[in-house]
Amino acid sequence: MPDTARDAALIAPAIDSTPATVDGMAVARLYGEPLFELPQDLYIPPDALEVFLEAFEGPMDLLLYLIRKQNFNILDIPLAQVTAQYLSYVEQIRHRNLELAAEYLLMAAMLIEIKSRMLLPRPPADPGAEPEDPRAELVRRLLEYERFKLAAQQLDALPVLGRDFWRAQVSFDRDAAPRLPDVTIGELQQAWSDILKRAKLHTHHKITREQLSVRDYMSRVLRQLQGRRFLEFHELFEP
Template sequence: MNEAELLDPPPLETPPAPVIKVRGEPLTELPQDLYIPPDALEVFLEAFEGPLDLLLYLIRRQNLDVLDIPMAALTKQYMAYVEAARATRLELAAEYLLMAAMLIDIKSRMLLPRREQAEEANEGDDPRAELVRRLLEYEQMKLAGQHLDAMPQAGRDFDTVSVFLPAAARHLPSIHPEELAAAWLAILSRAKNRTHHRIGRQELSIREHMSRILKRLTPGEFMEFKDLFPDASTVHELVVTFLAVLELTKETLLDVTQAEPFSPIYVKLHESATE
């Protein structure tokens, strides 16, 4: 390679752009013996969301005044779209055909003689008034929809990240029956020292005391064991309350726990009791 070629290298040859794709494979030139059956040719029409969308497209494409619609030209273009859709074997919804009938009716009323048209104007509004109102309302809704669609959307413009953190299981320290018995004896001894000798008969219900205990406890919070036994309680009431605590523990409605030996004993509602 000489010095001139180094200073001014020849341009790189770019491959020709494909003119067509057949089953995903690009072809740079059409085959010489290509035959296209007439039934294979299709006319692709723009898709619209409804007859009002089509009318608004025709009006905006020609910069027409929506408040003063030329019904003859608009009806002609609308019917041309309907006929083209039928020719391509597209099934039109009934609302398209209903709008076509409405346009023809408005057009015919606009073509009435001036004298009859003036009489109708005195009796009612412009035949186009209802169509204009619907078009303006549809345009407002369409612009609002476009504004909402332009806003960032999850799953389209960005992805949300969620982290699942399993609830940590809280293991309550176990308590020995001897320590629970010692706490109960201390409460019973305290009650005996304050109780006067009374002769009487009390009808106490364990179930009733169980309900009272459940109502006193707050879900998720601890209460000291001795606080379940009021100071003014009789020995019989203390016994029934203690039996109610044991029954609630047996039915897994109450948890009895202790942080360390010889420390205060606490009770707490079991998770099943809060559901």
């Protein structure tokens, strides 16, 4: 019995190693090496190719992937090469999931139209005016989409409630009234009496300033100097 997962990997590798016609003629990759022909006895399970388009968020995302994957200048897209690769992607799933491929076919029609306009001769432009580029509107939409995609990735990297952290919660009954303790009249009287007793224990210490008389201290200094020729300064303040 064939290995379904291994066979599916041949047709639907991961996004970074996809495809198919990114390497030119390669239809798939096997262990990083391009595969140019599918084995004759290869079993392809139903819907094995859905991963190609379901991995992208839409036709604009697929087109931007093809451009960035090959480092093309988005302002000068090689439309013939990109259109061929895009059509190769869509063709692989169109006959399997028509509903999914419908929106991608609309972009494919737009690419073919732009490619055709570039092949047709252009009318002479006015002197000094820049010639109109059929790719201008597509480039504008791609740049706008890429800005929104980068902004979405930055927003997704921010912490999200319920995904990266959870808010702490405490369950309680909002309608439950607090129960007061049962107290008798006698206990209330005793508590009030204790409060009054504690109030009487507080005493206030009042500090009064000593009344100093300059004349008295002058007389004290003169008495200490009588009969003494020398006197240390601190002795004047001894009681």
